[in-house]
Amino acid sequence: MSDKPHGGTVPGDLGTGSGPHRAASxxxxxxxxxxxxxxxxxxxxxxxxxxxxxxxxxxxxGAAVPLARLGHRVTVVDPxxxxxxxxxxxxxxxxxxVRALQGETGDLAQLLPEAHAHLVLMHNVxxxxxxxAAALADVAALTxxxxxxxxxxxxxxxxxxxxxxxxxxxxxxxxxxxxxxxWGTADPMPRRFTVDRLVDLAERAGLGRADVRGVRxxxxxxxxxxxxxxxxxxxxxxxxEKAAAVHPxxxxxxxxxHLLARKPL
Numbered sequence: 049m050s051d052k053p054h055g056g057t058v059p060g061d062l063g064t065g066s067g068p069h070r071a072a073s074x075x076x077x078x079x080x081x082x083x084x085x086x087x088x089x090x091x092x093x094x095x096x097x098x099x100x101x102x103x104x105x106x107x108x109x110g111a112a113v114p115l116a117r118l119g120h121r122v123t124v125v126d127p128x129x130x131x132x133x134x135x136x137x138x139x140x141x142x143x144x145x146v147r148a149l150q151g152e153t154g155d156l157a158q159l160l161p162e163a164h165a166h167l168v169l170m171h172n173v174x175x176x177x178x179x180x181a182a183a184l185a186d187v188a189a190l191t192x193x194x195x196x197x198x199x200x201x202x203x204x205x206x207x208x209x210x211x212x213x214x215x216x217x218x219x220x221x222x223x224x225x226x227x228x229x230x231w232g233t234a235d236p237m238p239r240r241f242t243v244d245r246l247v248d249l250a251e252r253a254g255l256g257r258a259d260v261r262g263v264r265x266x267x268x269x270x271x272x273x274x275x276x277x278x279x280x281x282x283x284x285x286x287x288x289e290k291a292a293a294v295h296p297x298x299x300x301x302x303x304x305x306h307l308l309a310r311k312p313l
Contacts, residue, residue, distance in 0.1 A: 075286040076267045079293040080200060080306050083259060084167070087196045087308055088120070091166045099166035104153055104187055105173035109135035109146055116144035123147040125159060153183040156190050163192045171200035174249075175239050181249055188253040191311045197255055199307040200263065204229030204240035206303045210268075243300070246307050255309035262302025265292040 091099055098119040103112045106124035108131050116122045116139065124135055124146055132148040139146040149159050153173070168187050177183040184199070191197055204223065211231055212220040219231035229240030243260055250258055266288060275281055292298040293306075 075282070075289040076264050078286060079261055079263050079289055080171075080198070082290065083261065083306060083308050084115075084198060087167060087198070088118070091195065100164055100192075101167045101169070102156075102160065102165040102190060103169040103171075104156065104190075105170065107131045107135070109138045111169055111171065112146045113138050113142050113144060116146050117142060121147075123149060123160065125149045125151050125153075125156060127152050153177060153186045156186045160190060162189055163195075165190050166192055166195045167198065168195070169198045169200075171198065172202075174199065174201050174241065174246075175237060180239075181252060184249050184253040184255075188255050188311060191255075193311055193313045195311050197250070197253075197309050197311070199246060199250070199305075199309070201246060201305050201307075202229075202237060202240045203262070203300075203302055203305045204242050206268075206301055207231065207237070207240050209301050210303075213269075241305060243305055243307075246305055250307060250309040254311070256312050258307050258309040260299075260308075261293040261306045262295075262299030262304075263289075263293065263306050264303035265289060265295075265298050265301060268303045 088099060093099075096119065098121055101112075101115055101120050101122045103109075103115075103122065103124045105126055106112050107126055107128070109124060112122045112124045112135065124132065126132055126135075126148075127150060129150060132150060135146060135148050151159050153170075168191050170184070170187050174180045174183060184197075187197055204226075207229060208220045208223050211217075211223060216231070223229060223231040223235075223240075228238070229242070230237065247258055247260065250256075267285060270285070275285075293302070
């Protein structure tokens, strides 16, 4: 996870600004957050004691801190000491406690007990690890039976669309057939995923019952001037994103794929 950029799009982090631009920022995260809220509600114990959540590669706590605010016990495992220090400052400013542990996905078994977590987040991580299958298997081992694993990964088909729209047609054609979802040697992204590949990885890791949605179908395609248009445009974008996330055709061109898989009882 050491090459993974931190502070990216995460559920519950609505960004800065106000008005339509804030709503547009929410549109980039609300699809994921909506799924996570449901997964947490399904496992919430009587009395509201909170759940054990692990954010593998959670960086500076963009997802962890909002989850801790909801009363859950959250642990972030990340290889970057700088990111973990920023996480601790962020948690302190929010008045919550988040446990910070330094390590890679391969260290999870040594850092935390097996079947420890009700929910494990693995957002923007599989693109950067050396062996995605092994990393997801490590995360699955950390998950309790009946618990859930949330994976957010870059969509290869969206990469094709974005390169084509930018005028890089040869890159788009190469990416369409590349097994790692890359458009060339200069591509800064180590790999991208298709829905089928993510589902296959989850099944091989022993996870089942996957809920797959597209994230950021339109939000990354709209020019900024659109958000400065009519009143309520940000809220309209948010509603459109939520509907497109589960649309059979539109979800396939989303910038990211969100997979929530449950560990069998």
